[in-house]
Amino acid sequence: MFMSTDHAHTIAHFVDEIRAGRMELSDIRRRLEQDGMPDKVIREIFIAVDDQLMRHMLKDAANSRNRNMMYGGLALCGSGLLITLGTFFGMMDMKGYYIVAYGPVLSGAGMAFVGWQNLRT
Numbered sequence: 001m002f003m004s005t006d007h008a009h010t011i012a013h014f015v016d017e018i019r020a021g022r023m024e025l026s027d028i029r030r031r032l033e034q035d036g037m038p039d040k041v042i043r044e045i046f047i048a049v050d051d052q053l054m055r056h057m058l059k060d061a062a063n064s065r066n067r068n069m070m071y072g073g074l075a076l077c078g079s080g081l082l083i084t085l086g087t088f089f090g091m092m093d094m095k096g097y098y099i100v101a102y103g104p105v106l107s108g109a110g111m112a113f114v115g116w117q118n119l120r121t
Contacts, residue, residue: 066118073111080104
């Protein structure tokens with residue numbers, strides 16, 4: 001197993017291994033004990049790995065939520081445009097009236113923009 005005396009590098013290695021599915025969080029203690037690490041250092045590394053994994057999970061959840069907001073906004077905006085253009089071009093017979101669905105268009109565009117902005121940060 002690849003181990004380094006640099007704890008930051010060791011922590012990053014364990015986080016990468018766990019995120020890739022090649023290792024479980026519970027395997028850290030056993031591997032570090034096999035390498036002769038003191039118990040205090042093992043605890044510090046375990047806590048640091050757990051913290052970083054939590055940060056990654058929270059970031060992944062936020063990205064998923066923002067992607068859903070962006071795509072939902074695009075769908076809402078598109079349906080508003082479809083209704084507006086459908087009445088304008090006569091695809092929906094409204095007997096001379098037009099529906100301008102500015103509410104769904106504007107709110108959908110706003111949702112899509114906020115979701116996209118949040119994904120960029």
